[in-house]
Amino acid sequence: MGSLASTEQETVERAAAEPLLDQVEAWAAVNSGSRNLAGLATMAGLLADEFSALPGEVSLVEPAPVDAVDGSGRLVPVEHGRNLHLKVRPEAPLQLLLTGHMDTVFDADHPFQATRWLEDGVLGGPGVADMKGGIAVMLAALKAVEAGGGVPHLGYEVVINSDEEVGSPGSASLIAAAAGGKRAALTYEPAALPDGTLAGARPGSGNFSFVVRGRSAHAGRNPEEGRNAVLAAADLALRLAAVISPTLKVNPARIEGGGPNNVVPDFAILRVNLRPATPEDEFRARTLIESSAATVAGEHDVAIDVHGGFGRPPKPMTTEAEALFTLVRKAGADLGQPIGWKATGGVCDGNNIAACGVPVVDTMGVRGGKIHSAEEYMIVDSLKERAALSALTVLRLASERP
Numbered sequence: 001m002g003s004l005a006s007t008e009q010e011t012v013e014r015a016a017a018e019p020l021l022d023q024v025e026a027w028a029a030v031n032s033g034s035r036n037l038a039g040l041a042t043m044a045g046l047l048a049d050e051f052s053a054l055p056g057e058v059s060l061v062e063p064a065p066v067d068a069v070d071g072s073g074r075l076v077p078v079e080h081g082r083n084l085h086l087k088v089r090p091e092a093p094l095q096l097l098l099t100g101h102m103d104t105v106f107d108a109d110h111p112f113q114a115t116r117w118l119e120d121g122v123l124g125g126p127g128v129a130d131m132k133g134g135i136a137v138m139l140a141a142l143k144a145v146e147a148g149g150g151v152p153h154l155g156y157e158v159v160i161n162s163d164e165e166v167g168s169p170g171s172a173s174l175i176a177a178a179a180g181g182k183r184a185a186l187t188y189e190p191a192a193l194p195d196g197t198l199a200g201a202r203p204g205s206g207n208f209s210f211v212v213r214g215r216s217a218h219a220g221r222n223p224e225e226g227r228n229a230v231l232a233a234a235d236l237a238l239r240l241a242a243v244i245s246p247t248l249k250v251n252p253a254r255i256e257g258g259g260p261n262n263v264v265p266d267f268a269i270l271r272v273n274l275r276p277a278t279p280e281d282e283f284r285a286r287t288l289i290e291s292s293a294a295t296v297a298g299e300h301d302v303a304i305d306v307h308g309g310f311g312r313p314p315k316p317m318t319t320e321a322e323a324l325f326t327l328v329r330k331a332g333a334d335l336g337q338p339i340g341w342k343a344t345g346g347v348c349d350g351n352n353i354a355a356c357g358v359p360v361v362d363t364m365g366v367r368g369g370k371i372h373s374a375e376e377y378m379i380v381d382s383l384k385e386r387a388a389l390s391a392l393t394v395l396r397l398a399s400e401r402p
């Protein structure tokens with residue numbers, strides 16, 4: 001400590017004094033599973049009230065239309081919640097983007113619905129770390145910066161989406177538009193490790209559905225006239241998995257289709273997740289998908305429709321990103337918080353922001369762990385720590401006059 005200017009010191013103290021824990025407890029009590037539209041609407045309302053403390057006008061933006069391949073191979077619409085959007089001083093020369101997500105992985109009927117104290121200073125609960133704690137941290141930092149008279153030459157956008165845990169299909173365009181022209185972005189996923197370590201490089205991720213249509217026939221009388229869609233889907237799964245490497249993970253997750261034992265099946269769907277480490281690996285994966293589908297369609301005499309895409313582009317550690325990480329690390333050091341970063345296998349909206357050419361630190365949220373499980377927890381002290389870290393990071397970014 002001790003390397004803070006007096007305005008910095010005042011700002012981080014204001015950030016840490018915000019009612020962070022009260023907010024997390026209130027928000028975690030609302031189920032906001034990505035598919036719980038009613039819960040998401042309640043959550044969006046609570047957030048809109050709180051974020052209206054900032055300058056600018058909060059709006060709740062309708063999601064983009066999204067469809068998915070159902071079990072019969074048809075494209076069906078999928079509903080998502082509205083997304084919170086706030087623009088503050090859009091005319092200011094220096095612009096930042098801050099993002100978070102209000103949804104959780106816990107559906108309305110999941111048994112994990114309430115917070116409870118696991119031990120002194122450790123709060124368990126759905127979304128406490130991922131990422132209702134992070135949203136509280138973001139808001140506290142921004143309020144603290146604004147309360148100090150603000151920074152007139154600094155503007156920012158806030159996006160809190162409602163579908164991050166399902167890949168942000170309805171909010172990706174909003175985030176991409178908000179990323180345009182930004183000096184840097186901060187996203188409030190929980191720290192990669194409970195000690196506060198940030199997530200550095202991330203792979204990309206793509207989900208694909210291969211709809212295979214063959215021809216049915218009697219399994220005994222004329223099987224040669226059939227075109228077995230299940231067999232073709234299995235062949236495709238093996239071909240895709242054959243290229244698995246440390247920089248391209250391929251997970252054939254599910255084959256649906258088929259029917260009675262005495263019928264050559266004419267229909268199957270293969271669902272696959274692919275995780276390329278770099279843009280080159282993503283390109284390789286795209287080529288592989290195209291060529292494997294064409295080869296299998298030819299050899300098995302079936303039709304294959306490919307649906308899906310790489311919703312999360314790879315996020316390598318660029319020079320610009322490293323400079324931003326270094327700025328955050330320095331802010332942490334000045335606050336007495338040692339902070340490092342490491343590559344992780346997970347993906348988030350930070351992937352998409354980085355793909356817009358904007359450097360992003362996407363784990364500015366709380367310290368905690370066991371996320372996406374009923375043992376999820378948040379280390380309560382990290383609320384104040386991280387609010388201070390974010391406030392200082394925003395001030396330091398603002399001090400780089402463009």
Ligand SMILES: [Zn+2]
Pocket residue numbers: 101130131164189190348
């Ligand atoms: Zn998350």
